Amino acid sequence: MSRLTLHDLCLSFGALKVTDHVSLAVEPGEIHAIIGPNGAGKTTLIAQLSGQLTPDSGRIELDGSDITHLSPPARVHRGLARSFQITSVLPGFSVLENVALAVQARSGSSFRFFGRVAEEQPLNDAARAVLDATDLGDRLHVLAGALSHGEHRRLELAIALATDPSVLLLDEPLAGIGGAEAERFVEQLRARKGQLTMVLIEHDMDAVFALADRVSVLVYGRIIATGTPDQIRSDPAVRAAYLGQEEAS
Amino acid sequence: MTAPRIHGRVVAALMLFAGFALLPLVAWLADDPFLVVIGARILAYGIAALALDLILGFGAMVSFGHAAYLGFGAYAVAILSRFGITDLGLHMAAAVVVSAGFALITGAISLRTRGVYFIMITLAFGQMVYFFFTSLSAFGGDDGTGLRQRSTLLGSSVLEHDLVFFYVTLAVLMALFWLAHRIVGSRFGRVLTGIRENPTRIEAIGFAPRRYQLTAFVISGCMTAIAGVLLANQAEFVSPAFISWHRSGELIFMVVLGGAGTLSGAIAGAVTMIVLEEWLEVFTEHWKLVFGIILVLMVLYSPRGITGIIERLMRGRS
Numbered sequence: 001m002s003r004l005t006l007h008d009l010c011l012s013f014g015a016l017k018v019t020d021h022v023s024l025a026v027e028p029g030e031i032h033a034i035i036g037p038n039g040a041g042k043t044t045l046i047a048q049l050s051g052q053l054t055p056d057s058g059r060i061e062l063d064g065s066d067i068t069h070l071s072p073p074a075r076v077h078r079g080l081a082r083s084f085q086i087t088s089v090l091p092g093f094s095v096l097e098n099v100a101l102a103v104q105a106r107s108g109s110s111f112r113f114f115g116r117v118a119e120e121q122p123l124n125d126a127a128r129a130v131l132d133a134t135d136l137g138d139r140l141h142v143l144a145g146a147l148s149h150g151e152h153r154r155l156e157l158a159i160a161l162a163t164d165p166s167v168l169l170l171d172e173p174l175a176g177i178g179g180a181e182a183e184r185f186v187e188q189l190r191a192r193k194g195q196l197t198m199v200l201i202e203h204d205m206d207a208v209f210a211l212a213d214r215v216s217v218l219v220y221g222r223i224i225a226t227g228t229p230d231q232i233r234s235d236p237a238v239r240a241a242y243l244g245q246e247e248a249s
Numbered sequence: 250m251t252a253p254r255i256h257g258r259v260v261a262a263l264m265l266f267a268g269f270a271l272l273p274l275v276a277w278l279a280d281d282p283f284l285v286v287i288g289a290r291i292l293a294y295g296i297a298a299l300a301l302d303l304i305l306g307f308g309a310m311v312s313f314g315h316a317a318y319l320g321f322g323a324y325a326v327a328i329l330s331r332f333g334i335t336d337l338g339l340h341m342a343a344a345v346v347v348s349a350g351f352a353l354i355t356g357a358i359s360l361r362t363r364g365v366y367f368i369m370i371t372l373a374f375g376q377m378v379y380f381f382f383t384s385l386s387a388f389g390g391d392d393g394t395g396l397r398q399r400s401t402l403l404g405s406s407v408l409e410h411d412l413v414f415f416y417v418t419l420a421v422l423m424a425l426f427w428l429a430h431r432i433v434g435s436r437f438g439r440v441l442t443g444i445r446e447n448p449t450r451i452e453a454i455g456f457a458p459r460r461y462q463l464t465a466f467v468i469s470g471c472m473t474a475i476a477g478v479l480l481a482n483q484a485e486f487v488s489p490a491f492i493s494w495h496r497s498g499e500l501i502f503m504v505v506l507g508g509a510g511t512l513s514g515a516i517a518g519a520v521t522m523i524v525l526e527e528w529l530e531v532f533t534e535h536w537k538l539v540f541g542i543i544l545v546l547m548v549l550y551s552p553r554g555i556t557g558i559i560e561r562l563m564r565g566r567s
């Protein structure tokens with residue numbers, strides 16, 4: 001059974017079809033990249049998978065059960081986590097607090113009113129482990145609002161990882177970072193390969209071809225091709241619609 | 250959120266409490282027993298401001314109808330006393346039960362909205378309560394009614410002594426501060442504060458924000474009701490004036506003046522607001538205008554209120 005299945009999803013904003021009969025099956029353990037030009041509807045698609053938006057029609061299944069109308073928090077409890085293209089952290093919380101809160105979401109009730117959460121070692125330890133793995137281990141007590149852009153992107157990933165997902169939806173995790181920092185980031189994602197299923201939206205083609213098992217190309221809300229990185233690279237329709245454009249620019 | 254800042258705020262609250270504890274001594278030295286009377290009023294408002302800060306400062310819910318809970322508290326005293334029930338504990342229990350129910354229902358409805366709509370809808374619910382009590386002719390309608398006596402404590406009428414009443418009110422404020430402080434530092438408090446910081450992110454890590462906001466709203470309403478019980482006793486009088494939207498606005502001012510989201514700031518805001526009010530009233534009948542100017546300056550130059558000013562001074566020194 002596929003881990004995540006999209007059946008004929010459609011969503012329009014007025015006359016604009018942002019998601020146009022999209023069907024896709026993401027297999028357990030694979031990294032499935034979705035590429036496409038600006039405005040193709042990639043972020044909107046992720047928002048439907050994670051529950052911020054509801055499709056007009058079609059169905060989303062996680063491990064065979066229908067999640068199309070579940071709220072975002074309910075989906076997180078089923079093991080679906082997302083990161084945001086535009087960094088979305090808790091700016092007034094420390095780095096450790098940001099991640100510890102994500103751990104808290106999956107460990108016991110949060111309707112506890114008296115115990116000091118800052119002293120809950122299991123939460124802090126789990127958060128530290130994730131932060132060490134994302135190279136933020138030495139920034140634990142810095143306010144999230146005070147981080148650099150690259151650190152923000154890593155915190156964004158750490159928060160999503162801390163919810164312990166089985167499927168991780170990554171919306172341009174590398175946005176705005178490059179060079180050695182980007183390479184390191186790709187390494188960290190590769191290290192998780194096989195342990196969790198990822199849907200990866202990314203403009204950085206080096207990263208996509210380095211990580212993805214399969215790639216789908218989204219243009220004007222429609223999937224025009226799905227295949228291995230090699231198949232996609234040599235697909236004439238894709239070259240015309242997207243890759244050629246990228247090379248030209 | 251960082252530890253030293255929170256610690257500093259607890260110290261600030263302890264200093265405020267110590268100051269209050271010494272107030273009767275000052276009143277005695279200055280031979281001005283009225284200070285103790287004003288002191289008790291400040292304490293009761295301090296409780297209400299503290300309660301409002303829990304949702305306004307930590308949950309980003311600007312309730313413009315919180316005076317309704319002062320009203321439930323005040324009228325619990327008047328109504329139960331009329332039927333011969335005079336015990337302070339029972340007055341508080343009744344006020345809390347009614348307020349919890351009202352907060353649960355109106356909160357669930359109000360939380361379907363956000364921002365300015367939330368403010369307006371809580372205002373509307375507050376006004377409903379206001380008009381309900383103005384129509385209660387058995388309790389004086391618009392004019393309100395005097396209390397024949399203050400609530401009793403374990404069957405004794407010790408609260409008739411202003412000094413005893415003052416210290417009992419101080420004890421309640423301290424207990425509720427401790428409670429609010431623990432809530433803010435708990436698992437629940439972290440989720441609530443997270444919702445203030447970024448609700449989308451909180452949903453995306455698996456929390457349904459509304460359940461946490463509603464719970465905080467109910468807790469805040471119940472705490473405010475306790476302030477209402479104490480205020481009625483302090484004034485020995487209840488009237489719909491306790492519930493008017495002006496009063497709700499004053500509570501918001503106290504929180505903002507003191508620095509929202511700090512707890513101790515809310516108490517400092519209540520102190521400042523009532524002291525200024527009493528003081529400016531002596532100088533000019535246009536005190537409300539002067540007060541308005543002070544508030545505008547505060548919001549412009551110290552958005553974090555009195556707490557912000559003090560924190561800046563402390564940092565400057567160290």
Ligand SMILES: Nc1ncnc2c1ncn2[C@@H]1O[C@H](COP(=O)(O)OP(=O)(O)OP(=O)(O)O)[C@@H](O)[C@H]1O
Pocket residue numbers: 013016018036037038039040041042043044045085
């Ligand atoms: N809430 C909305 N209402 C109306 N139009 C929207 C809304 N959100 C997105 N759009 C439009 O839908 C289209 C797809 O947007 P989307 O953000 O999904 O693109 P994207 O593929 O993620 O692009 P990018 O690569 O720039 O991130 C765009 O034309 C955008 O302007």
Ligand SMILES: [Mg+2]
Pocket residue numbers: 042043044085
């Ligand atoms: Mg996008």
